[in-house]
Amino acid sequence: MMMSFFDQFASPTYLGIPLIAIAIALPWVLYPTPSSRWVNNRLTTIQGWFINRFTNQLMLPLNMGGHKWALLLASLMIFLITINMLGLLPYTFTPTTQLSFNMGFAVPLWLATVIIGMRNQPTVALGHLLPEGTPILLIPVLIIIETISLFIRPLALGVRLTANLTAGHLLIQLIATAVFVLLPMMPTVAILTATVLFLLTLLEIAVAMIQAYVFVLLLSLYLQENV
Amino acid sequence: MADKPVALAQKRLMDIKLGQLPSWLGTRDFTPNGLLGSVRGGYERYFNKYINVKKGGIGGVAMFLAGYVALSYLWEYDHIKHDRWRKYH
Numbered sequence: 001m002m003m004s005f006f007d008q009f010a011s012p013t014y015l016g017i018p019l020i021a022i023a024i025a026l027p028w029v030l031y032p033t034p035s036s037r038w039v040n041n042r043l044t045t046i047q048g049w050f051i052n053r054f055t056n057q058l059m060l061p062l063n064m065g066g067h068k069w070a071l072l073l074a075s076l077m078i079f080l081i082t083i084n085m086l087g088l089l090p091y092t093f094t095p096t097t098q099l100s101f102n103m104g105f106a107v108p109l110w111l112a113t114v115i116i117g118m119r120n121q122p123t124v125a126l127g128h129l130l131p132e133g134t135p136i137l138l139i140p141v142l143i144i145i146e147t148i149s150l151f152i153r154p155l156a157l158g159v160r161l162t163a164n165l166t167a168g169h170l171l172i173q174l175i176a177t178a179v180f181v182l183l184p185m186m187p188t189v190a191i192l193t194a195t196v197l198f199l200l201t202l203l204e205i206a207v208a209m210i211q212a213y214v215f216v217l218l219l220s221l222y223l224q225e226n227v
Numbered sequence: 228m229a230d231k232p233v234a235l236a237q238k239r240l241m242d243i244k245l246g247q248l249p250s251w252l253g254t255r256d257f258t259p260n261g262l263l264g265s266v267r268g269g270y271e272r273y274f275n276k277y278i279n280v281k282k283g284g285i286g287g288v289a290m291f292l293a294g295y296v297a298l299s300y301l302w303e304y305d306h307i308k309h310d311r312w313r314k315y316h
Contacts, residue, residue, distance in 0.1 A: 012306050026295065030288070032274060041279045043288065089292060091299040181312075202291040 005173055009097050019093045025084035031207060051078065058220055065120075065227040069220070077216040083164060084208030088201070096170060097164045106157035109219050114150070117170025125226055132203065153222065164211045168204045175200060188222065 011020040012169040023214045034044050053072045059067055080096065087094025093100045117125030129146040130139065234252035235247060242252050256264070278288030300307075 006304065012303050014302045014305070019299060021299070022302075029270070030291075041281075043278050061289065086292075086295070089296050091296055091303055093299060095301075105302075126259050129285075 005170060008169060008173060011093055011098075020095050020098075023083065023086070023093045023095050024087060030082060031078065043045070051124060053180040058216065062224055063159055063227065064218060068222050069223055069227075072109075075215050076109075076219075077212055080161075080212035080215060081107075081209055084212055085205070087165070087169070088208060094165055096161055097166045102131075103154070103159045106154040106161075110154040110157065111223060113219070113222040113226045116223075120227070128225055145202055151182055153218075157218060161211050161215055164207055168200075168207055171200060172197070172204060176186065 011018045011023075013019070031047055032044055032049055039045070040048070042058055051074055054077060055070050058073055058077075080152075082095050083094060086092055087096070114125070117128075129143050129150070131142070131146075175193060179190050179193045179197060182193060207226055220226050232254075233245070235251055238251070240251070255261070275289075277283065277290065
């Protein structure tokens with residue numbers, strides 16, 4: 001069987017259980033419920049501090065109506081960041097490399113923001129389709145363009161996350177293969193490539209966190225416009 | 228020295244004799260609720276031993292993640308065993 005570089009994105013099934021099921025259920029185990037103690041264990045304290053700070057930052061630009069989304073957005077962020085980071089471990093499976101998974105998050109949440117806007121303040125929501133100060137002749141064109149840009153948002157959200165994660169994993173696999181192949185032939189070049197691999201891994205760790213954050217931030221932005 | 232007469236069901240796995248293993252398995256609860264309870268019990272034991280301590284370090288989480296890596300390898304083995312560096316040898 002040919003070794004394809006895309007094999008790492010297929011979820012294997014063993015004993016009838018696909019690995020993606022374990023990969024999705026795992027983040028829940030890593031975050032223990034805080035107890036009613038005044039001082040918790042270190043893990044719970046760190047997690048609580050991070051979640052509190054993040055939710056505070058995220059809710060700053062939103063009005064009171066948007067604060068209802070705090071739980072959803074915070075848990076989404078924690079989920080995505082954990083899944084992305086766990087995917088960097090060897091042999092693990094990253095569910096966020098699957099487009100269907102990311103679209104499953106992007107489309108319903110984006111649609112919710114649009115429907116909320118249309119129901120509560122339809123004039124304001126439709127007014128977003130026409131930026132202030134546009135020349136009169138450009139108005140029809142701009143409305144069409146803004147509508148297209150509105151409908152492209154869920155696609156962009158899903159594909160952004162998928163493409164970033166998939167590209168990162170592919171690059172890591174490619175460069176690691178290059179290092180292995182070069183090692184017996186040209187050790188110096190192999191060491192240089194290994195340095196590139198190390199830097200790439202650092203980048204991937206950053207990308208894993210940033211992409212999750214961008215996803216949630218954009219959603220909160222769309223919410224801000226509509227709520 | 229003779230053991231005190233304790234019921235088989237209350238003994239832990241590491242304390243029973245090898246010959247008693249089948250009958251000990253017969254006393255365990257394999258219903259879905261029972262399995263769930265044993266999973267939760269295992270989680271609580273691990274959590275309280277390695278994470279819910281005053282000065283827990285990275286070891287608790289690291290052991291768990293190492294186990295996850297091992298589990299993922301097990302899941303992918305059937306696929307990975309076909310990997311070759313050259314197409315024809």
